[in-house]
């Protein structure tokens with residue numbers, strides 16, 4: 001029960017990394033509000049001890065404010081929403097840029113801004129923001145995605161610097177390729193899915209994909225007091241991609 005007394009709000013908890021993290025936070029003793037835009041996906045989390053689900057579209061500012069207000073004991077926030085846009089700058093359209101920034105960055109800003117009074121008031125607050133390997137390393141055909149994930153790192157460091165003196169921590173996680181449903185969908189859409197999966201595996205020197213549970217372990221660590229002196233840090237989980 002490393003997280004007894006913690007109250008954690010998780011976004012994008014319906015599947016993949018968000019779901020694994022919501023489960024890991026609850027099984028380590030936290031009280032969890034697991035949110036997602038998709039109510040069907042949240043069904044698989046119903047009945048888990050210490051975990052409550054709520055539909056939340058992070059593109060809706062009022063819904064963000066209401067979700068945070070419904071969870072005033074909050075002291076951990078895991079911002080996990082994000083979409084991958086594939087292509088170089090030559091493929092990018094303004095509406096794709098705006099949609100990606102709205103989901104991958106603006107939603108983090110809204111959730112952090114709404115949560116801050118509670119996080120500061122409740123003490124020992126920890127914000128965990130989902131970035132990606134593409135936020136720190138140039139990879140081909142990820143122009144918009146890379147720009148959003150690098151923005152998450154700037155946002156993380158800024159919040160960390162502004163609130164460190166008040167005991168609030170803010171860190172970012174940068175996974176490599178994680179075996180999640182959305183990755184499976186992207187692979188299935190490739191002209192040669194088997195080749196696409198092999199390419200994802202081969203670019204990680206460890207020779208396999210990262211699991212959602214491995215990322216969830218880092219989320220649990222950052223939510224816990226074991227990480228009490230870490231803030232403004234970037235946690236790489238990528239099977240050696242940044243070696």
Ligand SMILES: NC(=O)c1ccc[n+]([C@@H]2O[C@H](COP(=O)([O-])OP(=O)(O)OC[C@H]3O[C@@H](n4cnc5c(N)ncnc54)[C@H](O)[C@@H]3O)[C@@H](O)[C@H]2O)c1
Pocket residue numbers: 011012013014015016017018035036037038041056057058059080081082083084103130131132133174175176177178179180181182183
């Ligand atoms: N999978 C990877 O390889 C990988 C690698 C690095 C970083 N990431 C990042 O991790 C995060 C989660 O990725 P994943 O692959 O585990 O998830 P996923 O794409 O499989 O699932 C995303 C979840 O977000 C929800 N969602 C979509 N729009 C939403 C909205 N407007 N409001 C609330 N919820 C919404 C979906 O319903 C879904 O449950 C993303 O930020 C992604 O960029 C993923």
